[in-house]
Amino acid sequence: MAVIAIMTFLASLTLGSVLLVADTSASWQRDIARELTVQIRPEPGMDMDAATTAVQVVLLATPGVVSATPLDDAAANMLLSPWLGDLDLTALPVPRLIAVEIDLGSALDFAALEEAVERAVPQASLDDHRAWISRLAVMAGAMVTAGVAILALVLAATVLTVVFATRGAMTGNRHIIEVLHFVGASGSFIAGQFQRHFLRLGLIGAAIGGAIALVLFLLVGWSLRPDQVGAEADQFRVMFGTFNLGIWGYSLIVMLALAVAVLTALTSRFTVLRQLAAIDLLAPVDG
Template identity: 50%
Template sequence: MTEPLATEDHYGRAAERVPRKSAPIMPPQNVAGSALILVIAIMTFLSCLTLGAVTLVRDTASTWQTQIAREATIQIKPADGLDMEAALSSAQRIASGFAGVRSASIVGQDATLRLLEPWLGTGFNLEELPVPRLVIVTIDPVAPPDFAALRAALAEAVPQASLDDHRTWVDRLIAMANTTVTIGVSVLILMLSATTLAIVFATRGAMAGNGHIIEVLHFVGAEAGFIARQFRRHFLLTGMKGALAGGLAATIVFVGFSWWSSRNMATPQADQATALFGNFSIGAAGYGGVILVVVLVAALTAATSHLTVVSFLSELDGTQHDG
């Protein structure tokens, strides 16, 4: 707010009132404020990266789980006197007859050779090796077949056949995804806690530098709410600057990884990375989480500074009454 300043000329007459601006309690910029913006930006950046990584792992695990749940594998081990092609056809026919099975396809010799090439090379005879043959069963994830009955039917018709519904892999995958998400959320909470502590110390430091002004304002009748609002406004602006910088940096990282993944889709490195982490796209939910973290950090900065100032003034009043 401004206060008019009255002046007089050399004849003693009142001159025009000149408005005088009151100085803010908190300096608009200082070294401590710039350092706090940098700290908040770093914390926000790391928090957004953690949230994006958790989102990426969760989405990838969900995709893996869906893909695994849609397929089962019938493995037929070679044995003396076993007609492998007849056994494969029998297993395919039995699996196709069960409700909940969409299709059953035999993995041919050429496809089996391609699967073994990375380990055995080329130019070998598949019939001379005790290599199991496979039947891929595509199932309905909404209404899966009765796997126990299917195993019993396969064991009766083809004793060398075994059914793998990948349930063990799905359970391990769910456990791994849940553990990763829990760790990520814990790290995110630690980041926000560290940000809160940094704000508390920065507010205490700012109050120590302006303590005499705060005490004078408080003793002449300025309410605690007025003083706290000044600090809250200052630190809200500081928190918004740091949080926006950190959130923007994290968004650039996510967009860069997504662009790299799309540009190198056909390379072996990108294929391996895509198989593990998807296409490095966190989606709308991930970017919404980044915005939420930015807003949360800015609000946390303002709320923490407000509570710290109110607590300081309460201690000041208690000291005054004791004295």
Template identity: 50%
Template structure:
């Protein structure tokens, strides 16, 4: 009798351990080759996506800075002609421009400065009196309340016919068009990256289901709800996606941080000056880092949602073999 009770107790203990082991055994393998490969793919996609977003942010910020700098200045050009007192024309043009509200100050580009501007093309030692080189008057503009350029242009044409004003509107329009095109191209590339990530998750989910298809079918036919099964895959791919996205996003942020550090360390070199003229100081700012963080979250959630929908579609196919696989 005692032996029977002992055997019965041992059997209950073994059954409890089996139930506990079964309960702790995940439907989706936590570590496998497919999961590691998927994490690497997601890391690469996130890295490229964050680089794309950061590049778009740099170009947009630089274009905005260029636009602001151009909008703060205008130029009056006075063309020399026979019988024209160029010095008087410069003085009159400066006085006319200064009389308008929105013009903060005027600055005449003297002959020495003009010579330095032309030196790379015409060489040194120029005598500007022998060349029909226009003289320039630079206007500092209040970009928040600019003057009436049409009125300035009309008055100059009436009182100083040799003078013409350039408000740089053509350059501003080109910069705005370039910035918009760059942002559009960057967003298109970003959407392609997210689409490729989605397809990678779909194929990885199918591979995981192929390796655990018998478990899914048994759970489904014994009454486990599709949402429960899909949730197991969703949690697994959420963790995988978050790990890969975090690694890729951190690498992209490190790249921008290194470029910003390099730019600050080499501010006086010609290379850094050219790079700063094109891209600023390589700092993507709060917007860039916040955008990278959002991309990491989006890709992780996208991985979980895609796997969830893929599993539900697979279960619907089990119930109806004639039904096509939606994803």
């Protein structure tokens, strides 16, 4: 029972982590795909305000562009401060950035938009974040694949544990099994007794492991709620969102616990039938 509880807990943690990574990755990709960035590189004697206005006019005149907002000096300082510290950037040739929000439902021609922006201001360049989206998708896919593989390994370890436990129980009760068979009990009947026993153990163990995992996810989600202030909470929210699995995620963990219990019972039954066939208990007893 303890082993099944531990395995269910680990499987639930893995499943919940996979769901969080997949959901967060999808959210990141939606956010990145909804935005473009135009960078205007400064040059000596260049009027940055006029260049910014010219690029902004081109962007807003393009179908599919919802907004084009230039980032002011304070926003630029906020973006650069993690790398450069609190410096006065007014004397530095810092590029001017324009955040562009696009309509995902529109068929925006990025190549034509980039050409129009560069034609208006040669020092401007457009970044559609495709490289970031591609890398993010690959990273998230690798993490999800690794999580599914770990989940499969945990379930395989659970099956092997039940197999060895069933064999041990049969060895310890061999004389009882022989008596049952002598009085006419079929292999299916004997396997059913083990199946019910291990189903009970599986239900209790899986319920304990799944409940602990659910409580853990709920506690972490509560500690990372949006009104919680702190550097660690902010970092976790950036990586995993609100750390909330939602009703569907919690339901999947419950279904996983039930699946572990059913898998435990079926594995026990199959093992008993194989062992009975191996020791030839299904043949009539002589004498």
